[in-house]
Amino acid sequence: MRTFLPFLLSMVFFGLSYWSGPLWFLAFFIFPPLLFGMRMVVSKAVFTVFLWGAFVGTLFLLIGLPPLLDAESEVFGAATAFDPKLIARVLGIFAVAAGIFGGVFGIMFVALKLVARKIPHEPLILFVFPALWVVSELVIRVVTFGFDWWFVGIPLVAIGLFRELAGIFLGVPLLSFITVFSGSILYACCVFRPLTRIPLFYISLSLFGLIIFFLYGVMLHERISAEYPAGLPSVAIIQPNVKFPDTFPIERDENYGPLIKKALTRNVQTIIFSAQIVSPVTTESKLSKDFWTQTLGKTLIETDATVIFYIPVKTEGGIILQTMFALQHGEVVGKYKKEILFPVSDYRPGGFYKYLFDKPVGYSITPFVPADAAEKNGLLTPDGIFAAAICNEPFSPKFLNRIKRMGAPILVVSGSDRPFLSNFIFRGTLRMAQLRATEAHVWLFRAYKTGISAIISPGGDIVQRLNRGERGVIYFGEGAGFVEKF
Numbered sequence: 001m002r003t004f005l006p007f008l009l010s011m012v013f014f015g016l017s018y019w020s021g022p023l024w025f026l027a028f029f030i031f032p033p034l035l036f037g038m039r040m041v042v043s044k045a046v047f048t049v050f051l052w053g054a055f056v057g058t059l060f061l062l063i064g065l066p067p068l069l070d071a072e073s074e075v076f077g078a079a080t081a082f083d084p085k086l087i088a089r090v091l092g093i094f095a096v097a098a099g100i101f102g103g104v105f106g107i108m109f110v111a112l113k114l115v116a117r118k119i120p121h122e123p124l125i126l127f128v129f130p131a132l133w134v135v136s137e138l139v140i141r142v143v144t145f146g147f148d149w150w151f152v153g154i155p156l157v158a159i160g161l162f163r164e165l166a167g168i169f170l171g172v173p174l175l176s177f178i179t180v181f182s183g184s185i186l187y188a189c190c191v192f193r194p195l196t197r198i199p200l201f202y203i204s205l206s207l208f209g210l211i212i213f214f215l216y217g218v219m220l221h222e223r224i225s226a227e228y229p230a231g232l233p234s235v236a237i238i239q240p241n242v243k244f245p246d247t248f249p250i251e252r253d254e255n256y257g258p259l260i261k262k263a264l265t266r267n268v269q270t271i272i273f274s275a276q277i278v279s280p281v282t283t284e285s286k287l288s289k290d291f292w293t294q295t296l297g298k299t300l301i302e303t304d305a306t307v308i309f310y311i312p313v314k315t316e317g318g319i320i321l322q323t324m325f326a327l328q329h330g331e332v333v334g335k336y337k338k339e340i341l342f343p344v345s346d347y348r349p350g351g352f353y354k355y356l357f358d359k360p361v362g363y364s365i366t367p368f369v370p371a372d373a374a375e376k377n378g379l380l381t382p383d384g385i386f387a388a389a390i391c392n393e394p395f396s397p398k399f400l401n402r403i404k405r406m407g408a409p410i411l412v413v414s415g416s417d418r419p420f421l422s423n424f425i426f427r428g429t430l431r432m433a434q435l436r437a438t439e440a441h442v443w444l445f446r447a448y449k450t451g452i453s454a455i456i457s458p459g460g461d462i463v464q465r466l467n468r469g470e471r472g473v474i475y476f477g478e479g480a481g482f483v484e485k486f
Contacts, residue, residue: 006037007056015063017155019424021431024155031183032190035125039191042113053109054102061101064150065094100143108136122202125188130180134173147395148172148432153179157435161217163460167439168220171397182210224459228443232385232409233269233306234477235445239453241471243416244279251297258486259473264303266475271300273309274447275391275416281312281320289330301330308380308412310336310390312365319366324388324414326380334380336388337368340396378406387442391415392429394436403440411442416449426452426468434460445476455481 010033017026034056041052111132116124137151148154153175156162166175185206192199238259245253251260256277263271278295293301300307310324322338370377380386387408393399394413403411413433430452437444438460446454451468455476464474464481472485 003037003040003052006033006040007059010034010037011056011059011063014060014152018063018152019428021155021158021427024158027152027155027179028182028186030152031180032187035129035184035187036191038109038112042109042116046110046113049109049113050106053106056109057101057103057105058098060105060150061094061097097144101140104136104139104143108132120198122188122192122199126181126184126202126206130177130184133180134177137176138173146398148397149395151176153177154428154431155179157431157460160221160438160459160461161214163435163438164220164224165213165217166435167441171400171439172435178210178213181206185210221459224438224441224457226457226459226461226463228477228481229409232443232477234266234475235270235272236263236266236268236305237272237274237445237447237453237455237466237474237476238263239274239448239451239466239470239472239474241450241469243449245277248295249293249297249300250277250295251299255471259471260297260300262484263473263475264299264305268305268475268477270306270308270386271303272412272414272445272447273307274414274453275449276311276322277309278311281314283314284316287313287332292327292330296327301327304329306333306381306386308386308388308414310338310414320364321368322365322390324380324390324412326386333382334386336378336380336390338365338390338393339368339370339377339402340393340399341365341367378402379408380412384408385410387411389413392432394432395429400436400439403436403442409442411437411440411444412447413444414447423468430454430462434462 010030013026013030013033016023017030037056038052041049044052112124112129115128119128133152140150141147148171151172153162153166153172156175156179157166162175162178165178166172185203188199188203188206192203238256240255240259242255245256247253250256260271282291289301295311296307296309307327308324310322312320313323314320324336324338325332326334368377378387380388384406385408387403387406387410389399389403389411390413392415430446433444433446433454434456437456437458441458443458444454444456446452446456451466451470453474454465455463455474457463464476464483466472466474466483466485470485472483474483475481
C-alpha cells in the first residue's frame, strides 16, 4: 500500500489537471509522487520493476477512459449496456490497450533502472527521466491512434505562453517535457538532501533554463496581435444546437431558418455552418446549383456572402468522403475532402474502437488521400484566405503540417463532438483547437453543431464563443464581434 499510494496520487493529479481546465497547474505535481514511488521499486528485480511500470501504465490509461466511453447509444449499435458480447468486447479492448500502455511504461521503468547504474542520480532524475517519459508517450501515440490526445503536457495548453512554446518547438511533446521536467525539479528540491554543491548545481541550472524558457514564451505570446486584420472577411458562425435540419431547404427549418435570417441581415461576407447539414449521402453527379438551392434555399444562393458547409459525397468510384464546400451564388469556388478520421465517430469507428463498436447502419466514410489524387486539397477560396478542416482533424499532427503549408490566414473547422456526451470531451476538443491556432498562427473559426463554437485568435485566445447546448450566431469582423443567442 505504501508503494501504491504515490502512483495513485500522481494519477489523480493528472486526471484533475487534464479534465478540468482551471486546475491545469496540478500537472506540475504529477511527477513528485510518481518519482517517489519509482524510487521505491527500481531497486527490485527487473521483472518486478516491469510489473510496477505496467501497473502505472494501466492507471494512466484508466484515467482517460470514462469520458471517451460516455457516448450516445447509437455508437454501440443495437447492443445494450448488459449485452454479454458488448461486455466481452469492452474487456477485450481494455486488455489490449492496457497491454500497450502497461508494456511501454514497464519498459520505461526497466530502462530507468538500467540507466541508473551508469548515470549519477541528479542528471538521471532531471534530464534522463523526462526524456524517457516523452519517448514513451510518443511510442504510445504511434502504436495507437496517432493523435495528440493523452499527453501529460496537454493541460498546459490552457496558458498562452505554453501554447507559444509548443508552436515554436515540437508541439505537444515539448509541453509534456516541460511538465515532467518541472515535476522532476520539484522532486529534486524535496529529496536531494542535504543540498550539497553538486545537487544544488543541477537544480539551479534546471531552474535557470526553465525560467528563461518561460520568459521566452511570455514574450512570444505578448507579440501576437489579437486584432482582426482589416482585409479579412466578416463572418457569421451558425450553431443550431440540433443534429440535422428537419426541413429543406434549411432556410425554412425552424432551427436553422431564424439563425440564417439574422446572419443575412448583418451583411456578413461569410456564413459558416457547423458540421454536415445533410445526413444522407449525395452522389457527386447530383451536385449542381439546383441541388444547392433545394438544400440551402434561394436566399442563401442569391446572397453575396460565401457560404461554407460540408456534406457526405459519394464519388464515381463508390467511396464516400466528407466534403466541405464554399459556395458563391450557388457555384462551388472551393472544397476540401476530409483526410484524417477520428479514432471513433458516429460514421466509422477506427483504431482499436472498430473492435469495440459496431458500424452504424448506413455508410462509412473513407479518408481522402492527396497522394492518390491529382487535385489539391485544403483551400476553400481562390484568394487563399480560407483553409479547412473537418471535425476533430486538429488532433492529428499531420493536419498541422498541412495547414502550415497552405499559408491561409483563416482556418475553418466545422464539425460536431457527437457522439460524445461528456463536457470533458467538449472542452478537450476546444483546447486542442486553441493549440493548433497558435501553432499555425491562424484565426480559427470553429463551428460545432451543439457547441462549442468559437472564434480563436492566432495566440490561441478565445475571442467569442457559443457554449454547449446554446443556439445562436457568432458575428465577427472588424472590432470585437458579438454573439446573438436564440
